[in-house]
Amino acid sequence: MMRTLLTKTLYDKRWFISGWSLALFILGILIMAFYPSIKDTNAFEQLAGSLPDQLKGFVGDPSSFASITNYVAVQLYQLQAPIFVMIMALVLAQSLTVTQEEKGTMRTLLTTPLSRSQVVIQQWFAGVIVSIIAVIFTALGALAGLASVGESVPIDFMFHLNALLLLLAVTAFSIPFAIGHATGKRAPTMIIGVLIVAGSYLLSTFSQSVEWLKSWDILSLLHYYDVEALSKNELNVGGIWTLLLLTIAMILVAILFFRKRDVE
């Protein structure tokens, strides 16, 4: 178990993984359990109708209740799960980078014959594995919730939703991870990380109904996480490439800067 930095990191994060996996599993169950009680009423439409246009993005499209596949896509994978996994990714990225440096364990790690590039790569893979586990538990929660209310969705649709959620989680992890390794400072890592999570959420939500914000939506990570396209059996290839390239760029930033800088 303790042979590599990758396995050591996963062992260190076992409680973190357990906690977040459980939270995402419960989230999946609860959102699905909500479906039968609301699908046959128009209460949700009334609620959405009573809100000003600028706030409608917070509750999602009322038409999503028309079918279970749309409901799963919009209510779980478009609204709730991305926020959870992005927060998880930010916390994880900080704990693997600046927290380790502040505690002094990064120096302990660097006394071994492990290159700095290897440290970055193995920690990044650990972050990817944590993201995979979190997404699997989100899916399991959703499937368990669907089964409990006697509904189901096509398995390939679920696969695509979860693959996209995983890509978002990995990108959301890679950005603060890169800043943490590149700077070793908590402030920029935290500020940029929170800007990405909260900024993406608010920007994508308000830009749905605020005209002048629409052009700014390209700055939101959620702009490239196109669940709506998946609901229409389409794939936003440009969005997927953007997330992939951003992730690769962040890994390179982490390696290039961490290789050269002082570790306090």
Next chain:
Amino acid sequence: MLTGSLVLTTSDNGFDMRTIHVANLTKQFGDTIAVRDVNFSINKGEVVGFVGPNGAGKTTTIAMLLGFMKPHKGSVKLLDKYVITPETAHLAHKHIGYVAGDITLFDGMTGQQYLQFMGHRFGVDATVRKRLDDKLSPQLDKRLKHLSRGNKQKISLIAALQHDPDLIIMDEPTSGLDPLMQETFLSIIREEAHRGATVFMSSHILSEVARACSRIIFMKNGRIMTDKPLKEIESNAGKLIRLSGADDQIKALLASLPGDAKIISQSKTHLELRYDDVHAALRWLNTKSFDDISIEDRQLDYLFIDLYKDEETTPA
């Protein structure tokens, strides 16, 4: 005279490989120059003490030796082969054991897990590990965060030495340890030196350095103040002369005090002097009157204090 000192020099062991070679090393933090133009070399098998007050630049120098930090100027070469930078330091780390008094272990692990992890990184020889375990008897089954400082230090030392390193770098390794543990640490350092390892140990516990090292490098304000074999430092320490007598005798002594004598302390009936040349001191005292006298070697600790206080000392 200090007993139990380990005296291994280049000529003793026949090696002339420079295990540590530091050239013009300089490190600056903002406007503060933490290390300025530091030069020294340490040959294979030497046990060298790196001494200085807090803020002298010892830890920053060690951070550059290990590649944690990059120098603004100058270079570090280890084991006659590895030029150390943050990018390349890991290549040398396979041959280095590092122990620090304030090192942070991975607290979520047990001692056993920690040593396993570090051992795998170094491709460890299990027999060395067992020998150290037997000698230090650390608690290995508890999580590191629940262990005492002494136990953590034992585990840290085993982790640093379990791969039989050619170079051992220690930064205040015994700080906060009880005297018994300090002695155990020092005896292990001596064993490692006998094995042929080079030891570079920073400390502000001066007696500890003197008990373990054959050469001392003094650092102050980021500069090397002096770099000499311990024997030479001891032989140049001078004598401490304590005189007692009546008030007028002490006054007469003070009135005729030679220029190279330094007053350490004085009262109406006592006078304590530092005198480097004992023969000259005896010639002077032969003409004076006093009730009692004692002459002894100056303790190393006083030498260090002199050095730190002496603002006008010329850097080496």
